[in-house]
Amino acid sequence: MMNQTAREKVIFLLIDGLRLDVAQVALGYLGHLVEVGQASFHPVQAELPSVSRPVYEVLMTGTPSSVNGITSNQVVRPSHQTSLFHLVRQRGGTTAAAAHYSFSELYNQAPFQPLHHREQHDPDQAIQHSRFYWDDNYPDSHLFADAAALQRHYNPDFLLIHPGGVDAVGHRFGGESKQYRNQAIVIDDLLAQYLPLWMEDYQIVITADHGMNGDGQHGGTSTAERAVPLFCISPRLRPGVYGEVVPQLAIAPLVCQLLNLQPTTKMGRFTIPGLAA
Ligand SMILES: [Zn+2]
Numbered sequence: 148m149m150n151q152t153a154r155e156k157v158i159f160l161l162i163d164g165l166r167l168d169v170a171q172v173a174l175g176y177l178g179h180l181v182e183v184g185q186a187s188f189h190p191v192q193a194e195l196p197s198v199s200r201p202v203y204e205v206l207m208t209g210t211p212s213s214v215n216g217i218t219s220n221q222v223v224r225p226s227h228q229t230s231l232f233h234l235v236r237q238r239g240g241t242t243a244a245a246a247h248y249s250f251s252e253l254y255n256q257a258p259f260q261p262l263h264h265r266e267q268h269d270p271d272q273a274i275q276h277s278r279f280y281w282d283d284n285y286p287d288s289h290l291f292a293d294a295a296a297l298q299r300h301y302n303p304d305f306l307l308i309h310p311g312g313v314d315a316v317g318h319r320f321g322g323e324s325k326q327y328r329n330q331a332i333v334i335d336d337l338l339a340q341y342l343p344l345w346m347e348d349y350q351i352v353i354t355a356d357h358g359m360n361g362d363g364q365h366g367g368t369s370t371a372e373r374a375v376p377l378f379c380i381s382p383r384l385r386p387g388v389y390g391e392v393v394p395q396l397a398i399a400p401l402v403c404q405l406l407n408l409q410p411t412t413k414m415g416r417f418t419i420p421g422l423a424a
Contacts, residue, residue, distance in 0.1 A: 155240075157405050158298075158306045158349045159231075161206065162334055163199065163247070164314025164365065166322060166358025167191075167374035173331035176339035177353065177378050184386040185346075187421055189377040189393045197357035197365045197372040199314070200249050202395070206356065207231050207254070207307075209399030209414035217253070226253045229411045231305060231402055232273040238408060240304035243276040245294035247311055251279045276301045280311070287312040287330075291337045298345065305406065306349075310334060314359070322359030322371055342380075350381035350405050354398060381405055385421040393419060 162170075167190055170177075180186035194205045196212065196219070204210070204217040208228035212218045215228050232242045232254050244250055248259040254273040256264070259281065267277045278293040287310040294308040313330045320326040342351060355375035357365045365372040377393055383405060397417035400410040404422065 155407055156304045156349045157402055158308060158345055158351050159206075159402065160338070160351065160353040161203075161246075161307065161309045162313055162331075162353065162355045163309060163311045164317045164357060164359050165331060165334070165355035165375065166371055167376050168371075169322070169328055169331050170355070170376035173328050174335040174338070174376075174378075175332075176335050176342070180342075180380065181378070181386065181388060186351075186378050186380045187384045187386050187389065189379075189389045189391070189420070191354060191375045191377045191393045191395055191398070193355075193357045193373045193375050194395045195368060195373075197367060199247075199356055200253070202356035203249055204228065204253060205395055206354070206398055207250075209396055209410065211396060214413065220249075223252055223257050225255075225257055228413065230254055230273060231399060231406075231408075232307075234403065234408045234411070235305040235406065236273060236275070240406075241276070241301055242274050242305050243297040243301055243303035244274045244307040244309070245278050245290055245297055246280075246307050246309035248279040248281045250274065250307065250309065251277065274307075276303065283311055283315040283318075285311065287333060287337060291341055295341060295344070305402075310337075313355075317359035317365075318363045321361050321363040323361045327359060346380055350383075351379065352381075352398070352402060352405070353378040379405075383423045384419075385423070387421060389420045391420050393417070 200220045207230040316330040354377045360371045400414045403410040
């Protein structure tokens, strides 16, 4: 059973570029957790443009690109919004991330300089403890180990884990390729190694920013690019498979509810099937 403090802590796994249909067939360990009634599954429609940095901002702030101004990967500046990291910190909680350097630029400082910003520990930053990568081929296995070290040493209330391997392989081989599906299986195996260590102390949210089309690209409006999964492990979400599509803007306020935080005034109000009021 989950202990009491787990009700206020979340690990947010953002699997970059993992589209819905591949998540449904490749993630056998997560499928197991759903089958045995330990996890919920919802389909999600990604915001537009279905591009990484704009959607990172959507997921962390619950605001659309038209409001937050992060309309492209080329918009390199700190976010003007209040993110989940800020909200956790405002309550006196601890934040951490093992993630692509875009998150450092959005929530700590821009531009990212590998020499200075690879590893950051500063209680005044939005992301207080972090390890960022900048090479798209940074191994997912190392990224999970980075995250596990942050979790062990700093016991964060909100930990973002952001592996980029699925997206990188999708760009090289396309979203219909065996290589792309196989990288999703690699992620599932990493989840199978690490989630049992974390599930007792944390609620777990697993989703993706966007999908991947057959051309090895995303940014457009096709289902391959927009349909992504949402798995949750939380006493507040009734386990099971839900069919109703959840808007991606609903995820930040959902995380607020899991953390017992008041959502910002800019976040929308949504009803998530299975979520206890
Ligand atoms: Zn990409």
